[in-house]
Amino acid sequence: MGTNLDRLFSYKLANDSGFAPNPFFGYLSLATCKPQIRKEKKVGDWIAGFTSKKLNNDDVGSDKLIYLMKVAKKIDYNIYWNEIKYKDKIPDLETNYFIYKCGDNIYQPKDQGSMRPHEFIQIKNKNHWDHKNDNESIDSKIHDVNGRYVLIAEEFYYFGNNAIEIPLEIRPNIPKGQSSNGSSTKDSKIVHSFLEYIKNKYKSGIYGKPHRWPENDDSWKTDENYTE
Numbered sequence: 001m002g003t004n005l006d007r008l009f010s011y012k013l014a015n016d017s018g019f020a021p022n023p024f025f026g027y028l029s030l031a032t033c034k035p036q037i038r039k040e041k042k043v044g045d046w047i048a049g050f051t052s053k054k055l056n057n058d059d060v061g062s063d064k065l066i067y068l069m070k071v072a073k074k075i076d077y078n079i080y081w082n083e084i085k086y087k088d089k090i091p092d093l094e095t096n097y098f099i100y101k102c103g104d105n106i107y108q109p110k111d112q113g114s115m116r117p118h119e120f121i122q123i124k125n126k127n128h129w130d131h132k133n134d135n136e137s138i139d140s141k142i143h144d145v146n147g148r149y150v151l152i153a154e155e156f157y158y159f160g161n162n163a164i165e166i167p168l169e170i171r172p173n174i175p176k177g178q179s180s181n182g183s184s185t186k187d188s189k190i191v192h193s194f195l196e197y198i199k200n201k202y203k204s205g206i207y208g209k210p211h212r213w214p215e216n217d218d219s220w221k222t223d224e225n226y227t228e
Helices: 035-040 077-082 084-089 138-145 188-201
Strands: 008-012 028-030 046-050 065-076 107-109 120-122 149-158
Touching (some): 008 188, 028 065, 065 077, 077 107, 077 149, 107 138
Parallel strands (some): 008 046
Antiparallel strands (some): 028 149, 065 149
């Protein structure tokens, strides 16, 4: 149930490839991009990602919900890299299935307690640590690592290219363009109604593939959280 204490932040996605956020292998993770959101948001916060003009040509006011997550954990890159339960999120480019290629666990700490960008190796493939990741660049590594934290959700609703329309009367505050920290919805009644609308209509899980996904690849449907 939603409560008056629930905090909800919304932003627009310029890209949706399964990389940021990554909804696979048991958790929805936000480990790259949106450094301010990852740095500032708290455990218990709700984050909603919407479509945009840049992503799929949706005009302002026509934005649809791509995903909703409740932050269950806020961990640093050292924990994310080293804990076994997140190992499947390290990309593996030697497989034929895209679900294994789009992992967001791409920052290998050089030493225990690494925090600054130069203290991480940006990896491309779990089998070849010395290879640069094609999804990233040095500039984006600085951008990502300065966010310091990875947000992990156990309860999430990922719709991907089946993004859903939200009734006008319960639409949260959505920024008109890109927003570094997301827009907060201050009206607790709208927050409550929006969360209850999603929870009552859907169960936590994956309802669509990302917008940028190989046409003939159905590996996303093999995920444990896939929901028909």
